[in-house]
Structures are given as C-alpha cells and as structure tokens.
Amino acid sequence: MAKQLAFYYDQSVCTGCKACQVACKDDNDLSSGIIWRRVVEINGGDWIKQGATWGQNIFTYHLSLSCNHCEEGICLEVCPTGAMHKREDGVVLIDEDKCIGCRYCEWACPYEAPQYNDDKGKMSKCDFCYNYIDEGLPPACVAACPMRALDFGELSELQAKYGLVDNIYPMPDPSLTKPAIVITPHADAALAGAEGVSIGNVEEI
Amino acid sequence: MDTRDWALVIFTICAQMAVGSFIILGVVHFFVERKSGLQEADRMSDRALLAIGPVLVLGTLASFLHLGSPINGWRAISNIDSSWLSREILFNVLFMGAGAVFAVMQWRKLSTATIRNAIAVVAALIGVVLVVSMSQVYMIRTVPAWDTVATVLSFFTTTFLLGAMAMGTAYAANYTYMQRKSEPGCGPEGAQCDLLRYALRGLAVASIVLVGVTFVIMPLYMGYLSNDSAATQQSADIIVNDYGVVLGLRLALVFLGAVLLGGFIYRTASDPTRERWMINLAYTAFALVLISEVLGRFLFYASQITSGLG
C-alpha cells in the first residue's frame, strides 16, 4: 500500500480556539484572506418557547480543517499545468514555478484548501509543513494546539488507532476525493450531507 | 463571483459563438450553394467568415486575463492526461488553427472546393469537441450545480443561438457593404437579397427553436438545483435571491431578441419591400441575445458552489 501521510483531529476536545490557524499564518507568512487551516463553527438545534421560559436543544461544534492531502485529490486531476502534485509520502504540494493561477483547483476542492495568493498570482495551500516533517518535527498547527487535538501520521496507522471518520458536516461525501484525515467526532457532530445544521462563522473561514 | 471570472464569461461566450458561427456558416453555405450555386454562396459567406477569427482571438486573449500568472499561460496545456482544462485549451488551439487554415484557403480559393469543405468539416468537428470539453471543464463532481447535462445543453444552445444570431448579423452587414459598393444582385429583387432573406428566415426559425430548448431546460434545471443537495440549493438561492433581477432580465432579453424579434425577422424577410427593417431587426436581435447570453453566463459562474465547505 502506498504511503499516505494524514492529519488526525480529535474533534471531541477541540475548543475552536484557532491557535492552529494563526500559528499556520505566522509560520507561512500568510497575509489576510489566505487561510490554510481554518476552524469552522457549526450550529444546530432551536429555541422553543415554553411558557415563561425558552427551551432549547442548541448544539455547536468546531471543525479544524486544512488541506486533507486527499488520496484522490480532485485538485490533482483538474490542475492544467501539473503544478499540483503529490509527493511519495502522499503530501500534495503546489509547484509555484508551474502554477499559472487559473484557480481551477479552488473551484474543485470541497475543502477550500487551495487559496489564491493575489500578490503572486498563484495558488497556495497547506504543504503539511514538509520542511518540518522532513526534519522529524511536527507541522506548525499540530505543535500549536493547546488541547493536543491535532496529530499526524501514516493514514492506515491512524485509521487502525482512531477509526475511519472522515465525513463530519460540512465536509462533503468522502468518496469525492478520499481525504487523508481521521477524526474522533464531537458528541454532537453531524455527518456529511446532514440537514438541520449550518455553518455559523462563514465570514471567518 | 470574482471579477476575474468576467474574463471567463468573455472567453466562453466568444469561443462558443465562434464555433456556432463557423458551423452555421457551413450549413447556410451548403443550402445556399444548392439554391444559387457556389459563386453566390461564396459572395455571401467569404466576408462573413472574416468575423469569426477576431471573436475567437478576443476570447482566447480574455482567457489569459483570467490567469494570475498569464506569462506562464502556455503551461496550461501540460496536463492532457487528466485535466479537461488542458484539453479545452488544446482544442481551442486546434480549432483556431483548422479554422484559420480553412479561412485562408477559402479566401485565396486554394485547392478544390471539396478539399476546402473537408477541412471545414474537420474544423467544425473540432469546434464541437471544443464545446464538449468546455462543458467537461465545469462538469466536476465537486460542483453539483455544474455537474449536470444542463451544462452541455446550455453550452450548445449558446453555441448555436449566438452562432445563428451572429451570422445573421454578419450576412446583413455583408449585404449592406455590397449594396454600398453597388455590387450586382443587391437590389430588392437581386439574388443576394433573396439569399439574405432566405438565410435570415432559416436562422430566425432556428433561434426560436433554440430559445424553446432554453425555456424547457431552465425550469428542469432550477428544479434540480432546489432539490439535489445543500450545495445546489445554495446555487439556486444565489440565482433566485441574489440575482433574481439578472435572471429575469436574461430570460426577457432572450425572449425579446430571439423569439419576438425572430418572428418579426421572419415576417419582414418574407416581404421584399422591408429590407432595411429586416436588417435592423437582425442587428437588434443579435445585440439583445448577446447581452442575454452574457448575463446567463454570469449567472452560471456566480452560482458556483463547491460541495463541502463551498
């Protein structure tokens, strides 16, 4: 079986604090508008008037996502230049010399991983901090998480250890791209395609 | 929608109009030749053929404006293996090449008419493949609003509707030019006038049929959007709630331009005394339909919602 690196995410302990997001931005010098790892807030439930009080079954959970370095990344398929490519360890990278900034991968990716860099006229995205992992160090986001909710490793090993969940709403049907991610779900987490839940922080992601 | 996507609106509209025009030109030429002979047919077509090249070039240039790094644009052809975008560009280049070869041979009357026709047929086929690959570019599995047969159908409707309208306009302009040059056969009873009225009648009928197709596809497509998935519902929401006015305008204009004016064109084209009317109507109809198609294509891009995080 081919090697495939993956992120592990313990959603059940994530607080949604965004230390991962900002650590990533600092490490990669990302200007405003370019977010390689984002934290989505998902809300569900309702307020129900009950006599003098309001009853409620409101629930909220967070989802921290970067590029999932998919096994069948649609970005790899649609990229017209071959700039989007996969390393032997499964990490998906953008070769800046080849990228022409056509933004096709941006349309295609269901995780909003490729982010257009206006200054360069090229796409950019999470590169799994390959410069660190090649030296045996963790990616910036993993090292940053105050709740120790993020980790990384070989996909098959993570799956053996933590299971096969890779389809928490608002993630799409995983068969589209086969994301290399393993999630320990939050107690209230809805699955891909669920009704009655919505993203609560659209402007932040 | 990103402002740069306007470049894609221009590119796809222009490229499809060029393909449609080329095919319509061939079809009209075929019928006109049978009606009045090769010479009259060439008189009618050769200048009209002039219009197609610049439109295609304009569209291709526009497509470069969509790129963040246009300098490296040539690289876009590197992934024929899996990227429909690469294939689209390849067929765009091939169509341009085949069309140019045909045009030069046609104007210079090189080789024989049969060979020229054969090259035209090849160029037209490449054009069809170009429109198919354009559809395939958008029919990606992660964008359910685009990943439907409606994309192909609407691209081809655009191709032939704009092709018909553009060629009608080109014939009318060519005819007016010949009139000003006092060329033979351009009076009310002349052969060219007769052919122009003949062509416009045919094109008017074709346009009305194509708009009919559009009006059949539209409700079915909107029904699909409203019911398929959260992503398509978002797309429907954008079309109806954010751009309802644009949608209304787009439908009104295409109805006005192609159906209403198409009907008038048909009637005036059947009456030799109303030549100016017919010509002006052809121009107006083309302008309205072009605006409508641009608005429609704008909506197409504006309603882009990717599955998942969209």
Add this chain to the structure above:
Amino acid sequence: MEDKGFLSNAVKGVELNRRSFLKWNAALGGAAALATGGLTASQMALKAAAAGAETVVPTSCAHNCGGRCRILVHVQDGVIKRLTTDDRPDTLEDPQLRACQRGRSYRQRVYHTDRLKYPLKRVGKRGDGQYERISWDEAIATVAEAMQRIKDEYGPEAFINHYASGADGMQGAGTSSRLLNLFGGALNEYGSYSAACWEYMLPRVLGTFTTANSRDDWKNSKLIVMFGYNPMEMVGGTNTMYYLKQAKQAGAKVIVIDPRQSMTAVWADEWIPIHPGTDVALIAALAYVMISEGLHDQEFLDTYTSGFDDAHLPEGIPNGNSYKSYVMGDQDDQPKTPEWAEAITGVSRERIVRLARELALTKPAAIYQGWGGQRRAYGEQFVHAGITLAAMTGNIGISGGSAGTGGMTSRYLPTGSLGVPNPIKLAISTFTWTDAIVRGTEMGAADGVEGLADGQETLPYNIKFIYNNAGNALINQHGDINKTKEILADDSLVEFIVTHEQFMTPSAKFSDIILPATTWMETESMTTSWVMGDTVYYMNKVIEPLFECKPDFEICALIADQLGLGDQYRDGKETHEDWIREWTAGLKDVDPTFDFDTFKANGVHVVLYDKPAIGLSEFRADPEANALSTPSGKIEIFCQAKWAADDPVEIPAVASYIPEWEGPQSDLVAQYPLQIQGHHFHARSHSTYDNIEWLRESMPQRLFMNPVDADARGIEDGDKVRIFNDRGEVIIPVRVTKRIMPGVLDLPQGAWYDPDENGIDRAGCINVLTSHHPTPFAKGTSQHTNLVEVEKA
C-alpha cells in the same frame, strides 16, 4: 521529483525571510532601516539572502488574560521570522505551556505599521488626537515639570497611577507606581475592573484569597458547574482548558450556566442558558430544593459556617436574618421556589430541581464562578451566593471540590517586584476614579474611600495628575465613554495625563504626552503564572527596540533622574537581569532545582508539585486551630461586614437576589428591552491585540444576537445595526446566532472605540453603552448591566 534536501529548505527559508522582511519594511515605512542599523531594504534583503543561522529566543507572552505561555521567537539578523511555542517534552505532570492564537500573532503586533515611533506632545484639544513629535529630552522634562508643579500645588494625593494591565514585571504600571511612590506617593486604588467584588468580599466571607484548588485537582471532581466561567475564550491560565479536558476524560461532567453559549459552554457537556444578572436567584432556588428535600450538608454548615440558619446567626442578630430564612421566605413571604426562579432566570423549574439534586448528590463537585457575574449590579451577591452554594453542598476544602470561587489563588511563589511602599494611605475603589476627578473633595467613606485619617471626612484633592502606563482604561475599558470623555477633555479638571503606549489607542488620544514604549519582545522582563504558583518566565529580549521606543522602566528611570530620584529608582542595579536575579532569589527555598542561569537560558522554570493544592483544606481539617480571619472565624454565609453596612436593600447580609437597576424588571425596559453584556473575547486580551489583522480575520468583532430578536427587528445575519441607549450609540455588523438567549445581546469587550463625525462608535466598543454606576458595597464596576435597543442601521 521533489527535492527535499537541505538546499530547497534553505531556499524556502531565504525566500520567506526576504519576503517577510521586505513586507515588514514596506509596512514600517522604511523605518525598519532605523531598527536594523540604518541598512536600506535592499541591503537588508541581500544580507538576509546571505543570512546567518536562525536563533531561537525563549520568552513568554504576558498580557492580562491570566495565561503565561511560552513563546520561542525565531530571529534572523535582528528580524523576527516566526514564533513557535513550548517545545519541552509534553507530559501530563508537566504539560507544555502552549500559547493561544493571541500570543501566536505577536509578530504582527511588534511589526505593526501603527507602532508609536517617537514621543508625542498634544497640540489640539485634549481628546482630538492632534500630536506633534518631540524629543525624548523634551518629553521627559515636560512630565517631570508637571509632576513637580502638581505636587507643589496640591499634593501627592492628587496623583493617580492609573489602572493598567497591559504589561507586568519590568514593564507596565509597576514602573510608574515605583516612580510615583518614590516621589511622595499617590492616591491608592483598591479592587480592579476584573474582580472588584471578589476582592472585596473574599476577605469578608472567607478571610483569604487563597481559596482555590489548583487546576490539576479538577480531575478528581465528578461534577464541575461553572457560573459564567469561560476559560476557553478568556484563558485565565495557560492550559486551563487542557486541565478541564483531563477532568472530562477522568469522568467529570461539566455544566456551564451562561446567557450565551460561550466557547467553554460549547465544549462542555451541558449548557444552561440564564438571564443575565439572575444567578443569585437560581442559587436561592437550588438552595430551596436542597433544604426542602434535606439534601444539603447540614453537618458541614454547622461546623464550618456562620449564619446559614437562625440557630447559627452571630450573637445579637435577630432571627429571620439567616440564609435559610431568606430562601424559605420567612420575612418576605416569598419562598425562593423553582417556580419563582423560573420566571426570573429563564431556567425551567424542572431543570432547577434536577440541577439541585445533581449538585447535592454528586460528590465531590466543584462550583466555579466566573468573574463576569460580579461585574454587574449587585455583584457582591453573586460572589457570596457561589460560596454559599459550595458550603451547602459541603464541597469546600476537599479534593475535587471548590470554595465556590473562581480563578482565585491556589499557591504563591515568592518572587519580587518593583513595588515600594506608598507613603499615602488614602484609597478609592478603582472604578470610582472618574468620580474622584469631578468630586474627589466630596468623596468620603460612603463613597468607598478607605484610609481616611481621624477627623478626615473626604479626599483632600480631586485627581489632577494621571500616569497611564500600559493601560487603555482611561477611555476604552472604563464605563460610559461619552461621559468619561467629557471629564477628561476638560484640562482644568485633570491637569496632566502622561501615557506609555505602543499604539495610538483611544486612551492615548486623551494624553498630554505620549511616550512610545517597547513591547515585551524588545526588552527583558520576568513574569509568573497567575494564581497557580507553578511557573516563572524569564522574558529574554528578542530584538532591539524599534524606532525611538524605550522600555517602561527606562522611561521612568529617566523621569526619576530629572526629579533627582534616579539612584533610588535604579536601586544600584545596572540591568534588568539584576532585578530578575534579585526577584527570583527566594525560589530556591521553594524548589531546590531552580537555577538562575538555566532559567534565563530556557526562559521558563516550572515548579512541580507532588499533589494538587486544596484551598481551605487546613480549615477543613481543623476549623478551630485554623480559624478563618473573618469576624466569626468561619465561612460567613451571614456576612457581618455586609450587615454593618446597614443597607439591607442593596447590601443584604446573606446572598440575596436583587433585581438589577437596568434589567428586565426595571422601567427602562419599555424603552430599551434588550440586555447587553461584553464578554472577554478570544481574539483579544481586553483591548490588547484589537488591531491585529490575523485575529480580526479569525474572529471579527460582531454583535451577537439571537434569531428571535433579529427576526422581530427585520435584522439578518451580517447587517449593520445600531445599538443604542441614553448613553451612546454603536454601529456594527451583527452575527445572528442561536448561541445566545433571546433578549440578550453580547458585544465582546475591548474593541477600540472609534467615533465617526456624529460621535457614533463604529468599532463595536461596548463601553459607549455602559455606565459609571458602581456596585453598592465593593464600589466595583457594573459594566455588564445595561439595557439597549437595536435597529437595522
């Protein structure tokens, strides 16, 4: 095909370095050349391309969030490249001290385009923000002259070292406090914006601040109930949420009671929404259920507390004044039943009954009170009620329990500070400083003035000189901004205001002199973890001061020189390191493994304890021998100090629910039907970090509003809305969210006040809407108690 060797990494490094440098340089208007030895950008870029090795400097993030987190700063050629956080081994016993998004964004703060670059002198009307550049010599001389003049004309009592929490250690308000105290002293302030009612009530109810179990004890709890406590967003200590995670994994259930589903409530097992300002009513009803069903810990109450029931009231107090009497309605004929509380709190009677049973029957349980509930009208009652509830359930002084307090001290470390004694004994409550400007000479004991000499009725002077050092409470963080502005703009009232700042904050704009201060990355300092007594940080200097900025200590030392106090101020020490060495000298006694040089090199020393600290455990073990320093020697459920205040309506002696002066039961609700509060936002530490792009992007400032209220006003998510009351008006986009109760709004506190030409704030600064109304007993802030109306803008 991917060359992942050393070379490509080096190239990537150089590219990033050059790009970031050029970006910063552009952002700093070329001034970085100043900071980097006068090299031009292109010279710097060349130098960076030939860059030497990256060095890593350990320091700590240190703002007023309660967290103290390890930051490793990666520097190349004097330019900060990036930050990482703690890289020591991560174990349960000694977890890494990982920084939150705020600390991780610090590079943008240091290199912010808006950094103040040189000393400024006011040239327009005070508050207009018109300044011109002056030299350091002129700035220092101006401040020193004003100090001398005002001291001669009035006296040291006319001085105040303004409440400021922007920095600590060798930086911030401590440096100017030292200066003023050496110069003759200043009017003292007691209490804080954060915890005025806690600080006032704890000595009077528990006799000590050291009441908390350390956080590593949470894992011994079976149930953790938090009244508005929100460590996830506020932080309140490095790893606080991580310790809660351990507790949850050990089987604790976490319940959060809060008007909004805070990020802590999101994370908890259960969220119970409650109308703001009604926690005391909820607690009374919980007590009612426990008493009615005999679930309370009578034995604990009899042994350790005073005044729970009439049988245990202090001598001379008439029956009917105990907490039990209050709960059962002996005097007011209103038993505090779940039905009664439901109408007030919005928590259903069924849930109240269930919570009462859960709390009484789950042992041990930790009742944890956040501080937001006491930054309200009658905040003293909130504080008192939490302790009462902890006592009724017998959870005080045991592992897995809590004293019903929150964020309080569990251990101290013996470290020094810049502090010197203040010759002036007079003190006002922090929150009343605006009063002391306008009518200080009328303020006496009834206004909370402490330290009055015999025969002294009032303060001798109004406040005439404000030293505002690393603080934004002059305008931004104090109540009723429009009123505060009026007071400060009149320079016949406060005659001189000097500010140390890094940015032109709303408060800085009301200063006569602004002195550009370094951030903690440009100087050496020391800081300690709050209330945990477990971590000390050596904050190494990372880069040279930018522009003409100077460290706070240096600034004050220069002023001291001018006043002839330089030697006293410097105390014979040459460097910051000398001070830190002295401050940490006692640590060896607590922890023999402490070594100063290692401490400096690592930037951190963690004191490892073999077991958690349990607040009040000595008292629990032997209440006679270890009696509390309260009048009764016990936990004062009946508080004799409150009784002595002789104001049974506003300062009842037992924890009683009093409807707020601006709340659903007030007449004002007809005009302004919505309650608004301003929680501690995770994108800021109070107002620090408000101008950081990465954080504005991650968590933009919004009004949080329930869909029920939004629909009633035709408001949709993302709309700009007007929030207004008689005190002011704010226009800001709204986030329509189910995460807040109907009838309640939340505007995260700390956004930098930004008035347009009509005086309408456009930044979303809640203090445009808050008041100067102090709490009755502690004279603390009530800034969360406000009514407003909202319309689509």
